[in-house]
Amino acid sequence: MNEEIIYLGNPLLRQISEPILEEDFGSLKLKELEKKLFLMMEAEQGLGLAAPQMGISKRAVVFGLEHPTLDSIPLTVLFNPSFTALSDETTEDYEGCISVGPLCAKVNRYKKIFYCGYDAEGQLIEREASDLHARVVQHEIDHLNGVIFLDRVSNYHSLGFKDELIKAALYTPRKS
Ligand code: NI
Numbered sequence: 001m002n003e004e005i006i007y008l009g010n011p012l013l014r015q016i017s018e019p020i021l022e023e024d025f026g027s028l029k030l031k032e033l034e035k036k037l038f039l040m041m042e043a044e045q046g047l048g049l050a051a052p053q054m055g056i057s058k059r060a061v062v063f064g065l066e067h068p069t070l071d072s073i074p075l076t077v078l079f080n081p082s083f084t085a086l087s088d089e090t091t092e093d094y095e096g097c098i099s100v101g102p103l104c105a106k107v108n109r110y111k112k113i114f115y116c117g118y119d120a121e122g123q124l125i126e127r128e129a130s131d132l133h134a135r136v137v138q139h140e141i142d143h144l145n146g147v148i149f150l151d152r153v154s155n156y157h158s159l160g161f162k163d164e165l166i167k168a169a170l171y172t173p174r175k176s
Contacts, residue, residue: 007100
């Protein structure tokens, strides 16, 4: 297995990832994948990370945010995750991606979702989420289907480099 982030242009980011098999839950292999994803997310200071971003074509994501002023998102691993929108309401906000680099742009996402998935032991995790929490989950699940946030940009005039957008007071970083 890979130990590095892969970037836009690598065909592995465009693949449909393989589901985790029933017999793999509870295995050392899955615990190691979880640890690897959490360590890389921390190293890259991301809000979330999907296994394909490390060149691992498996349906696994991690996410979470501990922040003094913004709403926190519990540190979570999800294997075989899925979500459904709880209403048609969407919100538009900036997104970026470790595999895309400093480019950010506005993307429309469902405001309120229900999501579920399994931890490494195979325990079901079910939650409702809204706003940034819901956004991160939708962004990470997209990665498992070969979709990058750039595919979903709602307004290409919003596209810009993070530092320039911050200078122009258009974007406030969620993590420093
Ligand atoms: Ni991403």
